[in-house]
Amino acid sequence: MDRTKVKEIMSKALFAIAAVICIIAVVAIFVFLILESFPAFKQIGFFKFLFGANWKPNGDDAFAGDVSGSYGVLKMLVGTLLSTVGALIIGGVLGVFTAVFISRFCPKRIKGIFNTVVNLLAGIPSVVYGFFGIYVLLPMLGFFSPNGSGSGILATSIVLGIMILPTVVSLSKTSIDAVPQGYYEGARALGATHEQAVYRAVVPAAKSGIVASLILALGRALGETMAVTMVAGNAVNYPTGLFKSFRTLTANIVLEMGYAGELQMGALVATGVVLLLFVLAVNLLTGLITGRKKSGGGRKKTAGFLSKIFYKVKLEKIGRYVSWACAIFAGVALVSIVGWIVVNGVSHLSWDFVFGNYSVVDYKRYTIGPSIIATLMVVALSIVVSVPLGVATAIYLNEYSKKGSEFVKIIRTAVDILSGVPSIVYALFGAITFKMWFGGTISILAGSLTITLMLLPIVIRSTEESLKTVSDGLREGSFALGAGKVRTIFKIVLPSALPGIISAVILAMGRVISESAPFIYTMGSSIQPMPDGYMSSGTTLAVALYRFASEGKYMNEAYATAFVLIVIVLGLNLLAEWLGKILNRKLKGETNAVRKKRNS
Amino acid sequence: MRYGKNVTVENAELFYGDFQALKNINIEIPENKVTALIGPSGCGKSTFLKCLNRMNDLVEGCKVTGSFKIGDVDIYGKIDINELRKNVGMVFQKPNPFPMSVYDNIAYGPRTFGVRKRAILDEIVETSLKEAAMWDELKDRLNKSALGLSGGQQQRLCIARALAVKPQILLMDEPTSALDPISTGKIEELMEELKKDITIVIVTHNMQQAVRIADKTAFFLLGELVEYGDTDDIFTSPKDARTERYITGRFG
Ligand SMILES: Nc1ncnc2c1ncn2[C@@H]1O[C@H](COP(=O)(O)OP(=O)(O)OP(=O)(O)O)[C@@H](O)[C@H]1O
Ligand SMILES: [Mg+2]
Numbered sequence: 001m002d003r004t005k006v007k008e009i010m011s012k013a014l015f016a017i018a019a020v021i022c023i024i025a026v027v028a029i030f031v032f033l034i035l036e037s038f039p040a041f042k043q044i045g046f047f048k049f050l051f052g053a054n055w056k057p058n059g060d061d062a063f064a065g066d067v068s069g070s071y072g073v074l075k076m077l078v079g080t081l082l083s084t085v086g087a088l089i090i091g092g093v094l095g096v097f098t099a100v101f102i103s104r105f106c107p108k109r110i111k112g113i114f115n116t117v118v119n120l121l122a123g124i125p126s127v128v129y130g131f132f133g134i135y136v137l138l139p140m141l142g143f144f145s146p147n148g149s150g151s152g153i154l155a156t157s158i159v160l161g162i163m164i165l166p167t168v169v170s171l172s173k174t175s176i177d178a179v180p181q182g183y184y185e186g187a188r189a190l191g192a193t194h195e196q197a198v199y200r201a202v203v204p205a206a207k208s209g210i211v212a213s214l215i216l217a218l219g220r221a222l223g224e225t226m227a228v229t230m231v232a233g234n235a236v237n238y239p240t241g242l243f244k245s246f247r248t249l250t251a252n253i254v255l256e257m258g259y260a261g262e263l264q265m266g267a268l269v270a271t272g273v274v275l276l277l278f279v280l281a282v283n284l285l286t287g288l289i290t291g292r293k294k295s296g297g298g299r300k301k302t303a304g305f306l307s308k309i310f311y312k313v314k315l316e317k318i319g320r321y322v323s324w325a326c327a328i329f330a331g332v333a334l335v336s337i338v339g340w341i342v343v344n345g346v347s348h349l350s351w352d353f354v355f356g357n358y359s360v361v362d363y364k365r366y367t368i369g370p371s372i373i374a375t376l377m378v379v380a381l382s383i384v385v386s387v388p389l390g391v392a393t394a395i396y397l398n399e400y401s402k403k404g405s406e407f408v409k410i411i412r413t414a415v416d417i418l419s420g421v422p423s424i425v426y427a428l429f430g431a432i433t434f435k436m437w438f439g440g441t442i443s444i445l446a447g448s449l450t451i452t453l454m455l456l457p458i459v460i461r462s463t464e465e466s467l468k469t470v471s472d473g474l475r476e477g478s479f480a481l482g483a484g485k486v487r488t489i490f491k492i493v494l495p496s497a498l499p500g501i502i503s504a505v506i507l508a509m510g511r512v513i514s515e516s517a518p519f520i521y522t523m524g525s526s527i528q529p530m531p532d533g534y535m536s537s538g539t540t541l542a543v544a545l546y547r548f549a550s551e552g553k554y555m556n557e558a559y560a561t562a563f564v565l566i567v568i569v570l571g572l573n574l575l576a577e578w579l580g581k582i583l584n585r586k587l588k589g590e591t592n593a594v595r596k597k598r599n600s
Numbered sequence: 601m602r603y604g605k606n607v608t609v610e611n612a613e614l615f616y617g618d619f620q621a622l623k624n625i626n627i628e629i630p631e632n633k634v635t636a637l638i639g640p641s642g643c644g645k646s647t648f649l650k651c652l653n654r655m656n657d658l659v660e661g662c663k664v665t666g667s668f669k670i671g672d673v674d675i676y677g678k679i680d681i682n683e684l685r686k687n688v689g690m691v692f693q694k695p696n697p698f699p700m701s702v703y704d705n706i707a708y709g710p711r712t713f714g715v716r717k718r719a720i721l722d723e724i725v726e727t728s729l730k731e732a733a734m735w736d737e738l739k740d741r742l743n744k745s746a747l748g749l750s751g752g753q754q755q756r757l758c759i760a761r762a763l764a765v766k767p768q769i770l771l772m773d774e775p776t777s778a779l780d781p782i783s784t785g786k787i788e789e790l791m792e793e794l795k796k797d798i799t800i801v802i803v804t805h806n807m808q809q810a811v812r813i814a815d816k817t818a819f820f821l822l823g824e825l826v827e828y829g830d831t832d833d834i835f836t837s838p839k840d841a842r843t844e845r846y847i848t849g850r851f852g
Contacts, residue, residue: 004682402660403660404660471696473692473694473696474696474698474699476655476658476692476696477692477696477697477698477758477761478698478708479655479658479685480653480655480685480689480690480692480762481685481686481689481708481709481712481761481762481765482682482683482684482685482686482709482712482713482765483682483708483709483712484682487712491708492698495699495700496699
């Protein structure tokens with residue numbers, strides 16, 4: 001009896017310790033951003049920084065000794081906003097109509113294929129899209145461009161639009177699928193055609209889910225870094241023409257943080273703060289929408305607005321064709337990108353390229369063996385640290401903390417915000433803090449810790465979501481039988497939430513593999529030889545692809561690397577789907593039969 | 601340790617934050633009888649029931665005063681709460697089988713209290729299912745998931761699960777309100793059997809059910825215990841005008 005009590009207290013303490021560590025990590029990022037940007041803001045002036053049009057870190061004429069520099073991000077602010085809007089227009093419109101198509105117009109036979117393909121595509125690393133941008137899109141657009149170069153706001157919007165497309169489709173589709181059949185049947189019963197019922201009754205009813213998917217996509221487009229640097233041109237200009245070279249806030253950070261002086265670094269962190277403000281605004285927007293959902297009043301307004309648009313363009317007449325067209329276009333675009341990589345990738349793949357080591361001396365012959373190892377090392381360490389910490393924190397927040405506690409609410413909000421913060425902000429934190437810890441040198445350890453910080457909020461959030469799906473009836477049932485908290489958590493709550501947690505872990509792995517910005521200045525951007533431990537430098541696969549693609553000389557290596565990346569990410573996605581299915585079946589199925597076999 | 605089977609409550613008050621959900625409740629629930637709690641929605645029946653196994657401890661901001669005794673034990677005194685819940689089982693309105701096999705569902709309680717031997721567990725599972733009159737139905741599907749059972753079977757499984765830890769008292773909160781008439785009938789028969797060994801306290805919205813199964817009936821209204829007595833007396837000659845109005849269906 002006393003032993004159970006000790007167990008209870010010990011477990012609670014352990015969960016609390018994990019929560020405290022996570023909270024410290026979360027707070028550290030905010031503190032870092034404020035402390036590091038404060039001197040820059042103070043010296044430059046908050047409004048001058050935000051609304052200044054000149055970004056000249058070295059002054060107007062560095063040779064004449066004018067090194068004071070000027071720091072204003074207005075041009076990049078405009079560039080970020082416009083490219084995000086452009087991406088939303090392209091990816092959002094295509095995505096929503098494709099989702100309508102899959103959910104309501106698609107022949108049953110190919111629906112399943114569409115679903116799987118969309119889910120798989122959502123995991124493709126953004127550098128792959130950037131690579132496609134450089135090699136296919138830019139030459140194509142350059143053909144129409146007055147200055148012969150295809151880079152600029154148009155190319156960026158297209159690349160970002162394609163990047164967010166699968167996310168929009170998959171989330172919008174889920175919310176359209178979730179509309180009760182009664183809405184559709186009700187409309188049909190009143191004499192509406194299939195199209196009318198879909199566009200006047202079903203889609204407006206799914207409105208808040210669709211808007212939420214667009215907001216999530218907006219956040220991703222806003223925060224994307226590496227793919228953007230590959231196609232934007234990166235000169236500090238207002239994007240005054242479709243083909244004018246311009247720069248986004250995220251690109252600004254990654255382009256200059258490698259060689260920035262003190263004030264300039266401060267200004268870059270300040271750029272990160274501006275990005276954070278964007279995320280805050282997006283979060284507020286989401287809160288407003290979901291808050292409205294509950295009250296119901298404002299929901300009608302937006303839904304009314306949506307259906308008004310649908311009425312105006314007489315969608316119920318042409319809707320079927322619009323959805324078909326969008327779905328075909330989106331499908332062809334995505335499949336041809338993947339196809340392009342697969343075809344070219346396979347033909348440049350060799351045993352030596354994938355598994356061989358290479359030495360820095362022999363710089364003409366690159367291999368990605370070292371990158372694969374480095375990627376695995378980063379995935380292993382970041383998952384091993386972030387998953388136990390994150391899951392334990394989520395358990396503490398969801399099972400132990402007081403429901404209405406203000407403190408927990410603040411933590412939840414901070415976690416929410418952090419899970420939307422662009423990876424480049426973590427890159428800044430990692431490059432400044434961890435490099436400092438490890439004596440100014442880059443290492444796989446520093447890169448892993450950086451990405452761990454980024455994963456923590458994601459793991460906490462998705463675990464909490466899975467825990468919330470476990471009905472309170474089960475917890476009560478367990479308590480009523482005299483079980484304590486620990487037993488209830490480990491025997492009832494966690495097993496029920498496990499499928500959700502596992503798929504979250506696999507998706508987190510996918511995130512690590514897809515990311516590139518956080519690694520560049522923490523563990524190495526040029527292709528590195530085989531790492532001999534966590535203290536050596538290393539290049540992840542995504543960074544290697546970025547390097548090969550943006551240098552222009554290693555086309556074949558880029559194809560092969562992109563192919564390997566896609567195979568790994570798709571493999572992970574399939575694994576997640578399969579494991580989810582198995583676990584769900586096991587949960588509902590013959591748990592004891594399995595145990596009995598093991599026992600005998 | 602064994603608690604008694606009779607419940608004595610004196611001057612009980614309960615607050616959810618500032619809201620008073622129970623007002624000066626005094627009641628003696630006899631052993632080996634079925635006691636029904638009736639009253640309109642929100643009058644505090646579930647709240648009172650949950651005081652008896654301290655499930656209210658899980659509710660934030662819930663304060664209880666007064667004396668609750670089971671046998672001679674003051675259950676709000678220095679006791680082991682898990683031990684209390686072992687003595688006072690509970691069945692909920694919505695069947696809540698755990699997502700595991702039938703066997704594991706029933707073995708969950710005994711395992712909680714340290715029973716590990718397979719043979720003993722097998723025996724407990726068999727007797728509990730027999731007590732719940734389910735053994736013949738389920739003996740061939742012990743290893744199948746409990747989630748595959750029908751609603752009525754799930755609820756009887758939950759009763760068997762509660763019986764597996766050998767409680768002295770069984771609390772039931774509207775256990776049949778989500779079930780069809782046949783399943784309801786089975787559970788009512790079951791209670792008739794069970795009360796030979798244990799005390800049953802049941803919340804019900806169905807007055808016919810109270811008349812059919814309960815020896816004693818307590819009528820709650822707005823957090824007060826308005827009237828309590830033999831079921832026959834309550835339904836044939838209620839002393840309080842409010843009781844009469846309620847049982848003749850004029851409010852609630
Ligand atoms: N966790 C809680 N927090 C605050 N108030 C509560 C809580 N649970 C119940 N109440 C309030 O206490 C009162 C009694 O609730 P209780 O659930 O005991 O009613 P009941 O008689 O069981 O009703 P029903 O027949 O609908 O189940 C109600 O007014 C209810 O709103
Ligand atoms: Mg109730």
